[in-house]
Amino acid sequence: MSGSLSITSAMADPALLDLPWELPLEAWPNDTIAALPKGISRHLVRFAHLGAHIVAIKETTAEMAKGEYEMLRTLQRLDIPCVDPVAVITNRTDDEGDALKPVLVTRHLRFSLPYRALFSQTLRPDTATRLVDALAVLLVRLHIVGFFWGDVSLSNTLFRRDAGAFAAYLVDAETGKLYEGGLSNGQRENDLEIARVNIAGELLDLEAGGKVADELDPVNISNGIVEAYRSLWLELTGSESFSSAERWRINERVNRLNELGFDIEELAIKTDDSGTTVRIQPKVVDAGHHQRRLLRLTGLDAGENQARRLLNDLDSYRAAYGKTELDEEMVAHEWLMRVFEPVVRAIPRELRGKLEPAEVFHQLLDHRWFLAQQVGHDIPLAEAVSSYVNSVLRHRRDEATVIGPPTGAFTSPIETIPSTDTAAFAALDPDEDDDWRANV
Incomplete structure (x- = not known):
């Protein structure tokens, strides 16, 4: 390094000093650069190795980076899904003393991909719709906390697989602004229109390059974010009036929001002067209802849809074995040790960078169900794992980006052990019938 390099970072990572900040980003050596798919950006962005992690480095101005x-x-801090900021690097100079552009360093989100990397050949309408729906959920969450994005697009978002759907994470926040008093309807509609136009442009660009299926209509898909956003926004924030004799509808509204994956922090309930009409309105809504319950019960950190699927499996386990009257946390620990962990351990080491453990478990349940439908009877769990590993998982590309030993690329609350496809199932009780999972 040369000159008086300035690093602003909340993380004390000495590895930051080892990166070649004295070189323009475009001239960084190949042994430093990580070859990962990236989205479209107005700035130069490159991925680099930083210790056991990969970071994204974006050249910009000092003011915008900070x-x-x-x-x-x-x-x-507001619990919004976004990339993790690592550092701002300013006062960069080359060996000749000439100034280089400041950079923003963010940690790359494991198992996430830009939208252009989520399809192998052509983008199908159902995949595009799921991407847009995920972006709509993210936009609603941002607007609830008073964040105006100003540049909503698929390109400024990373996506992670989430039990058949996608979870969206904000990547580029340089145009955003946070309003403590919340957003006006005009600001929200402005962001929504920006999203609609940008998505249409991105999909039309893919269409021009022959990267979308013939039946995909970019304009219809982009219009879908408007409908998805307004429907979710109304459900989360809209008021509802009903007769005082229908007080059960209060619990119904709460349960409906929980099913969508949101918790109510405060609920305003008012009655009219006669006391015959009740009006309710959620005041503050937090996302991650199922994530929090799964984390509390098992210590597993998963996506919202993944958490919902795992909790359904846990609830099925409790019901099938007559454990509904037992302590929920005790049964959850038993399910973790006897069902989830053996499945995770049964994945061969060389395949553990393919998908997150929770996503693997979700896909395994689907695969087992399809196998049972084909043969007309239940499939043992170990046999389903072996089939899934060899016919599905082995043919997927890696989506983890952590660099390290093979076991380090697989996030799990348990210790990883060497195993074949079925050896890990020694932890299961061989005398215990697992027919309870037939309809999962």
């Missing part, structure tokens, strides 16, 4: 760094930290 502003985005602080905004991302604020969004994290």
Whole structure:
């Protein structure tokens, strides 16, 4: 390094000093650069190895880098899905003393991909719709906390697989602004229109390059974010009136929001002067209802849809073995040790960077169900794992980006052990019938 390099970071990672900040980003050596798919950006962005992690480095101005760094930290405190800000590097100079552009460093989100990397050949309408729906959920969550994005697009978002759907994470926050008093309807509609236009442009660009299926209509797909957003926004924030004799509808509204994956922090309930009409309205809504329950019961950190699927499996386990009257946390620990962990351990080491453990478990349940439908009877869990590994998982590309030993690329609350496809199932009781999972 040359010159008086300035590093602003909330993380004390000495490895930052080892990166070649004295070189323009475009000239960084190949042994430093990580070859990962990236989205479209107005700035030069490159991925680099930083210790056991991979970081994204974006050249920009000092003011914009510092502003985005602080905004991302604020969004994290608000529990908004976004990339993790690592550092702002300023006062960069080359060996000749000439100034180089400041950079923003963010940690790459494991198992996430830009939208252009989520399809192998052509983008199908159902995949495009799921991407847009995920972006709509993210936009609603941002608007609830008072964040105006200003540049909503698929390109400014990373996506992670989430039990058949996608979870969207904000990547680029340089145009965003947080309003403590919340957003006006006009601001929300402005963001929504930006999203609609940008998505249409991105899909039309793919269409021009022959990268979308013939039946995909870019305009219809982009219009879908408007409908998805407004439907979710109304469900989360809209008021509802009913007769005082229908007080059960209060619990119904709460349960409906929980099913969507949201918790109510405060519920405003008012009655009219006669006391015959009740009006309710959620005041603050937090996402991650199923994530929090799964984490509390098992210690597993999963996506919202993944958590819902795992909890359904746990609830089925409790019902099938007559454990509904037992302590929920005790049964959850038993399910973790006897069902989830053996499945995770049964994945061969060389395949553990393919998908997250929760996503593997979700896909395994689907695969087992399809096998049972084909042969007309239940399939043992070990046999389903072996079939899934060899016919499905082995043919997927890796979506993990952590660099390290093979076991380090697989996030799990348990210790990873060597195994064949079925050896790990020694932990299961061989005398115990697992027919309870037939309809999962």
